[in-house]
Amino acid sequence: MSRIAVLASAVADQIAAGEVVERPSSIVKELIENALDAGATEIGVEIEDGGRGLIRIRDNGVGMSEPEAVLALARHATSKIRSANDLVGVATFGFRGEALPAMASVSLLTLETSEQDGAGTRVTVAQGVRQQVEPIARRRGTTITVTELFHAVPARRKFLKSARGEWRAISDMLDTIALVRRDVRLTATHDGKTMFTAVPARTWRERLASVWPGVTAQTMIDVDDVQGPVHVRGLVEQPANVGLGSRRVFLMVNGRAIRDVGLVRAAEAAYHSTIPSGARPSLALDIRVPGDAVDVNVHPAKAEVRFHDRWAIERVVEAVVRRALGVAAAAPMFGARFGAERTWSSGGSVADVSLLRAAPRHSPLFPSGDLTSFEVAGDTAVTDAHADTSQSALQPVGHAAHVSSAPAADVIEVPPLLQLRRTYLLFERDDGVVLIDQHSAHERVLYERLMTKLTGGDAIVQTLLFPLTLHLSPAEADAFEAHRDAFVALGFGIEGFGGQTLVVQSVPMPHHRFDAERALRETLASLAGDRIASTAARHERLAMTVACKAAIKAGDVLSLAEMRALYTDLAQTTLPAHDVHGRQTIVQLGWDELERRFGRA
Amino acid sequence: MRFTIAREKLQEGLAAVAASIPGKTTLPVLANILIETTERGIRFSGTDLDIHVSHEVQADVERPGGITIPAKKLQELARELPPNPVKIESAGEQKVSLECGRAKFKLNGLPKDDFPQFPAIRFGDGWRVKSADVRKLIKHTTYAVSTEESRPILNGVLWELKPDHMRMVATNGHRLAKMDIAVTGHGAQASDLIVMPKALDQVSKLFPDEEDLEVARGDNHLAFRSPFTTIFTRLIEGPYPNYEQVIPKDNDRFAIADKDALSSALRRMATVASDQTHRIKLSFNAGILRFQVNTPDLGDGQDEIPIRYEGDPMDIGFNGAYLLEILKNIPTPEVRLTFKAPERAATVEPEGWSDPATYLTILMPLRLSD
Numbered sequence: 020m021s022r023i024a025v026l027a028s029a030v031a032d033q034i035a036a037g038e039v040v041e042r043p044s045s046i047v048k049e050l051i052e053n054a055l056d057a058g059a060t061e062i063g064v065e066i067e068d069g070g071r072g073l074i075r076i077r078d079n080g081v082g083m084s085e086p087e088a089v090l091a092l093a094r095h096a097t098s099k100i101r102s103a104n105d106l107v108g109v110a111t112f113g114f115r116g117e118a119l120p121a122m123a124s125v126s127l128l129t130l131e132t133s134e135q136d137g138a139g140t141r142v143t144v145a146q147g148v149r150q151q152v153e154p155i156a157r158r159r160g161t162t163i164t165v166t167e168l169f170h171a172v173p174a175r176r177k178f179l180k181s182a183r184g185e186w187r188a189i190s191d192m193l194d195t196i197a198l199v200r201r202d203v204r205l206t207a208t209h210d211g212k213t214m215f216t217a218v219p220a221r222t223w224r225e226r227l228a229s230v231w232p233g234v235t236a237q238t239m240i241d242v243d244d245v246q247g248p249v250h251v252r253g254l255v256e257q258p259a260n261v262g263l264g265s266r267r268v269f270l271m272v273n274g275r276a277i278r279d280v281g282l283v284r285a286a287e288a289a290y291h292s293t294i295p296s297g298a299r300p301s302l303a304l305d306i307r308v309p310g311d312a313v314d315v316n317v318h319p320a321k322a323e324v325r326f327h328d329r330w331a332i333e334r335v336v337e338a339v340v341r342r343a344l345g346v347a348a349a350a351p352m353f354g355a356r357f358g359a360e361r362t363w364s365s366g367g368s369v370a371d372v373s374l375l376r377a378a379p380r381h382s383p384l385f386p387s388g389d390l391t392s393f394e395v396a397g398d399t400a401v402t403d404a405h406a407d408t409s410q411s412a413l414q415p416v417g418h419a420a421h422v423s424s425a426p427a428a429d430v431i432e433v434p435p436l437l438q439l440r441r442t443y444l445l446f447e448r449d450d451g452v453v454l455i456d457q458h459s460a461h462e463r464v465l466y467e468r469l470m471t472k473l474t475g476g477d478a479i480v481q482t483l484l485f486p487l488t489l490h491l492s493p494a495e496a497d498a499f500e501a502h503r504d505a506f507v508a509l510g511f512g513i514e515g516f517g518g519q520t521l522v523v524q525s526v527p528m529p530h531h532r533f534d535a536e537r538a539l540r541e542t543l544a545s546l547a548g549d550r551i552a553s554t555a556a557r558h559e560r561l562a563m564t565v566a567c568k569a570a571i572k573a574g575d576v577l578s579l580a581e582m583r584a585l586y587t588d589l590a591q592t593t594l595p596a597h598d599v600h601g602r603q604t605i606v607q608l609g610w611d612e613l614e615r616r617f618g619r620a
Numbered sequence: 621m622r623f624t625i626a627r628e629k630l631q632e633g634l635a636a637v638a639a640s641i642p643g644k645t646t647l648p649v650l651a652n653i654l655i656e657t658t659e660r661g662i663r664f665s666g667t668d669l670d671i672h673v674s675h676e677v678q679a680d681v682e683r684p685g686g687i688t689i690p691a692k693k694l695q696e697l698a699r700e701l702p703p704n705p706v707k708i709e710s711a712g713e714q715k716v717s718l719e720c721g722r723a724k725f726k727l728n729g730l731p732k733d734d735f736p737q738f739p740a741i742r743f744g745d746g747w748r749v750k751s752a753d754v755r756k757l758i759k760h761t762t763y764a765v766s767t768e769e770s771r772p773i774l775n776g777v778l779w780e781l782k783p784d785h786m787r788m789v790a791t792n793g794h795r796l797a798k799m800d801i802a803v804t805g806h807g808a809q810a811s812d813l814i815v816m817p818k819a820l821d822q823v824s825k826l827f828p829d830e831e832d833l834e835v836a837r838g839d840n841h842l843a844f845r846s847p848f849t850t851i852f853t854r855l856i857e858g859p860y861p862n863y864e865q866v867i868p869k870d871n872d873r874f875a876i877a878d879k880d881a882l883s884s885a886l887r888r889m890a891t892v893a894s895d896q897t898h899r900i901k902l903s904f905n906a907g908i909l910r911f912q913v914n915t916p917d918l919g920d921g922q923d924e925i926p927i928r929y930e931g932d933p934m935d936i937g938f939n940g941a942y943l944l945e946i947l948k949n950i951p952t953p954e955v956r957l958t959f960k961a962p963e964r965a966a967t968v969e970p971e972g973w974s975d976p977a978t979y980l981t982i983l984m985p986l987r988l989s990d
Contacts, residue, residue: 479897481939482963482984483793485861525963525987528939530896537770584895591917 040121042179043070043168044188049118050163051196054078055203057161064207064215066189069182074165082159083132085140089152092119092130092144119163123147125175127167133157146171190215194230195276198269198303201226224254227303231267234301235260242304244339248312249332251339253304258290258344262298269303272313278322282306285333288602289341302340308332431590436582442573444582451609457585458573459598464588465529466566466599469509472527473558478510480525486514487523487536494547495519502546505561511539529569538568563599621657621685621710627701627720629661629677634695636675636826636849637666641691649688649734655708655716656686656732665735666691671819672738672852673826683709686732687716693727738852741843746836747781751846752829753801757788759824760799760949760979762817766792776814776856778863781835783810789863790817795942796863796982797949813842814860819853826851867982868965871958873931875904876971879955881925882909883947889913890940892921899986900940904959905933936962937986943968946981963987 040046047064054062057080067073083091122128124147133139139157143150145167169176179185186209197205197217207215220226228236239254270277286302312332314325326332434446444455472478491499496519499506506513510527526535542564571577577585589595589604596605614620634653642650645668654665658676665674687710697718698706704721711717713731717724757779766774771793778789789798819842826849827833834845837855844851889900894915903910909927914920936959947955952970959966968981 477988479894479899479937480987481794481897482965482987484791484796484863484866484965484982484984485793528897528986531898531941532767534768534770536768540770580895 040118040125042188043074043185044192046070046074046122046165046168047076047189048192048196049122050074050076050165051193051205053118053163054080054161055196055200057081059160059203060219061204062206064189064193064205066186066207066209068210069179069185070165070189071168071176071179071182071185072166074168075162077160077162079158079160082134082161083140084134085152085154088130088132088140088142089149092123092128092142092149120147122165125169125172126165127170129164129166130161131155131157131163132161133159135159186214193217194267195269197230198223198226199271199274199276223252223303223305227254231265231301234265234267239301239303240343242339242343244342246335246339247331248309249335250307251304251336252307253302255286255289255302255304255340255343256300258300261290261300265301266299267301267303271305272324273307273310273315274305275315275324276322277324279324281329281333282336285337286340289337289339289344304336304340306332306336431587433583433586436579436586438577438582440573441576444577444586446586448607451607451611451613454606454608455586455589456573456598456602456604456606457575457577457582458570459602459604460585460589460595461530461570462566462598462600463592463595463604464585465570466562467592468529469562469565470558472510473505473508473562478508478527480510480512481528481535482512482525483523487521487526487539489521489523489536489540489543491519491521491543492547493519495543498543498546498548502557502561505558509561509565511535530571532571532575533569538565541568566599621655621687621716622683622708623657623662623679623681624705624707625662625677625679627698627703627706629679630701630706631698633662633664633675633677634691634698637664637673638691638695639822639825640666640668640671640673642668647736649730649736651690651692652688652730652735653691653694654686654688654732654735657681657684667736667738669736670816670854671822672736673822674850675826676848685710687713687729688732688735689716689727689729697725697727739838739841741836741838741841741852743834743836743843743845746834746843749781749786749803749833749835751827751831751833753786753803754833755824755827755829756977757786757799757801758820760951761788761790761797762820763945763949764790764792764795764797764981765817768792773814773856773858773860775816776860777817777820778860779813779815781811781813789860791861791863791982794939794984795946796866797946797979798863798867798981799977799979801977811837812860813837814856814858815842816853816856819851822851866965867980868958868960868967871960871964871967873904873929873934873959875909875927875929875957875959877909877925877927877955877957879947879950879953882955883944885911885923885925886940886944886947888923889921890944892919893940894918897986898939898941899937900943901935901937903933903935904929904931931959934959934962936966937988938966938983939986942983946983949981951975951979 040049043066047066047070051062051064054076057078059078059080061079063075063077065073065075065077119128119130123144126146128144130142130144131139136158137156139155140152141155142152169179180188189207189209193205193207193215197203197215201217201220201223203217204219205215205217206213217226217229220229224236224239227234227239234256236254238257238260240257241253242255243252244250268283270279270282272279282304283302286304287299290300308326312327314327434448437445438457439445439454442457444457444460446453446455499521503513510525511523512525514522514524521539523535523539526539527533528535542561545564545568546561571581571585596603598604611620637653641653645651647669650668654663654674656663656665657679658681661677661679661681663674663676665672667673701720702723707719709717711726714729715726716729717726719725758777762777765777768774774792778787780787780789784804785800785802787798787800789796791797823844827844827846831846836843836845840855840857842853842855886900889911890898892915893900893913899913901912903912904927906929907926909925909929911923911925912920913922946968950968950970952973954971956969956971957966958969962985964985966983966985968983970979973979
């Protein structure tokens with residue numbers, strides 16, 4: 020006898036069932052998707068004992084004729100595709116033709132269906148074996164009842180969770196479907212009690228409000244933006260609400276609910292500096308990409324998709340969410356800078372510097388006269404008191420580079436700056452509007468300064484009247500020991516380190532808002548547990564962490580002088596366009612883009 | 621509630637409490653001013669929950685009562701009223717009508733009971749102090765408080781009331797200001813209070829020098845009262861750091877300088893000092909003080925002024941902004957500085973001050989790490 024044999028189709032079905040029919044929720048999912056593909060507008064779900072007792076899905080879809088009903092229970096029978104070519108850009112939920120036979124192979128399945136009110140068909144299949152086909156009278160649509168689930172497969176039955184646990188999985192899945200198809204009435208009962216009702220909703224917000232009770236759907240922020248071929252719509256939680264209620268995430272790509280850590284991370288990255296680290300926002304995003312940009316046939320339950328250019332799509336999601344959060348709803352899209360390389364070593368830095376250094380055109384809204392008079396007033400006071408002082412001492416800060424003994428740096432002419440949302444600095448150029456993220460920009464400035472100090476430069480140290488005493492966790496104490504020399508190089512004068520208590524006698528003073536105690540605490544907390552071997556990498560990591568903790572935050576009100584200083588400092592850094600996390604510090608909105616948005620182009 | 625009030629009295633009452641009304645608030649009633657009738661006339665009150673200010677003015681009360689009205693609207697309106705008596709009458713709990721000459725207005729308010737109450741404080745057990753003394757302490761110390769969130773205790777000003785003297789101390793950990801004023805028989809027992817600077821600002825603004833002030837303490841509140849004005853404030857709790865310990869006792873280098881000359885040299889240097897650290901290097905020598913600033917990427921500068929100096933020559937760095945702020949509050953034309961070493965605390969005091977008060981400031985140096 021040959022040792023290799025083709026499997027009997029019933030065995031193959033049972034193997035397929037392992038992938039498709041994992042647990043009751045996957046059966047419910049497959050059946051509801053079938054119902055939706057059949058054009059149903061009302062779907063009723065009945066569950067008993069978490070699905071172990073009974074799973075019944077009723078729909079008012081197109082139904083099937085008797086031969087179709089029989090065929091539907093055969094493996095790889097599908098109405099949805101005909102050839103492999105149809106797989107590209109497939110638009111229906113199901114298409115593999117695996118689900119029904121797989122289910123039928125591990126349960127007692129009854130299929131009742133009718134193409135129009137009146138005559139219908141009932142097909143019964145027990146553990147993969149067709150029992151009977153009989154005519155019945157029923158309304159248009161299909162009802163599928165699954166009982167005795169996994170009766171013949173005790174190993175699978177053992178892996179089912181409690182009725183509650185299985186119901187929770189079903190309920191999560193119903194939430195997902197309700198969000199994918201807000202036009203469908205979806206109801207569900209568990210052990211006879213109505214547990215879920217979603218009536219057809221006009222807007223996503225309406226649906227979210229009924230599906231996610233713990234999330235304040237009313238205050239969620241609308242996202243709706245097109246970047247190239249990618250269209251992102253949806254609702255994201257207001258930063259202020261993040262962490263207050265329960266956290267829910269829903270992602271849909273081309274109408275299909277998916278899980279995708281990368282996209283969620285991209286959307287979350289957009290919240291950076293608006294919410295406390297560790298807090299995670301609720302998100303509901305509907306992403307549309309061209310059918311050929313995504314492959315949906317990579318996962319049997321179709322919970323994951325593969326993007327041909329994932330990086331580009333994540334970038335769009337982050338940008339779009341950030342814009343929805345940060346910029347007033349009516350503001351236009353980012354212009355030319357948006358597509359720029361976001362890598363550290365990008366050659367774009369020269370262009371970035373020129374973005375800051377080129378002479379700006381004065382904004383009519385914020386005439387330079389105001390600023391000039393401000394400066395002159397300051398200078399006059401000095402001049403009056405000391406008419407005899409040397410010319411150089413009278414130069415305002417912004418122009419002092421003229422008399423600088425430092426290498427002949429370009430004079431950086433600071434345009435009139437405006438602080439927006441206590442987060443961004445805005446100025447105008449010949450070719451458009453440029454925005455600077457104050458936290459990111461400051462982070463970049465501090466990072467480069469800190470690196471200079473760590474590689475042998477001088478640090479300016481403020482001695483303290485009252486030493487700071489920090490009590491550290493063992494992991495933080497280890498982190499401190501590992502970075503001790505670097506902390507000293509940065510200007511932390513630390514004495515009496517015994518066990519887990521630090522006594523800090525002096526601190527660096529990178530700017531006047533600097534809160535040394537907090538920065539030191541947060542830095543040690545985030546360094547705790549790090550295992551970085553090389554000194555250079557350790558220094559880099561330390562400088563990044565300190566820069567992030569020490570930088571001015573979004574929400575800090577900056578004076579005009581501080582804004583100007585930040586602008587100048589940023590222009591003098593080597594990589595002004597990116598902060599230490601690789602995010603952009605500068606964003607430009609071109610006039611052409613603005614005009615297009617206003618329909619002037 | 622019904623009363624008639626002179627336009628000026630209305631404006632006075634509103635002006636007194638306006639500063640205590642928060643600009644932005646999540647609790648709508650805090651944007652309102654509470655108006656109540658009293659035996660003497662009308663009392664206006666405003667609060668941001670940290671500080672509660674009330675001020676009483678004369679008025680003819682016909683029917684007692686109270687209501688709260690949006691402070692900003694009422695103030696704008698009062699500013700534009702003709703110079704006639706103003707008749708104010710409540711219409712229900714949430715509306716008030718206002719008549720002045722032929723102008724008539726109705727404003728929507730909120731019920732009086734919505735307005736937050738401050739705990740009652742018994743003035744009987746309190747202190748009696750001179751407003752002029754308190755204002756002097758406030759002026760010379762509050763500038764030195766900290767704004768960092770990590771040490772909230774330093775966000776407050778320490779006010780020590782002792783049987784024979786009062787003292788205020790403020791510090792942000794880099795500089796400290798301390799002033800003492802002798803007092804006689806102010807009443808109650810000694811107490812240490814930590815007060816929010818914005819409450820002290822209000823005290824400075826609302827109590828003129830010539831007034832006598834009653835001060836009383838509740839559990840964690842403090843109240844100030846003059847015949848017509850009352851200010852309540854929350855106290856900051858916790859132990860104030862032991863500042864006596866950090867006052868240098870063995871500084872053995874002394875300098876006396878002309879305050880204006882020193883200030884203007886510092887301002888000149890500040891133009892080329894770093895925006896971040898404001899570091900200025902001072903070199904003390906017999907007869908001369910040299911200044912030096914060198915800021916990479918920006919430029920450098922030198923200057924010098926004549927001084928009197930005793931001790932070995934010494935270089936020391938300071939945050940120029942801190943030193944300038946201290947000098948601004950030094951009450952004498954000459955200033956005395958003392959040092960021990962470039963990394964140790966320096967003191968700055970008035971020189972030749974004939975005032976009974978004593979004033980001391982401490983400044984920690986900015987060091988260049990090596």
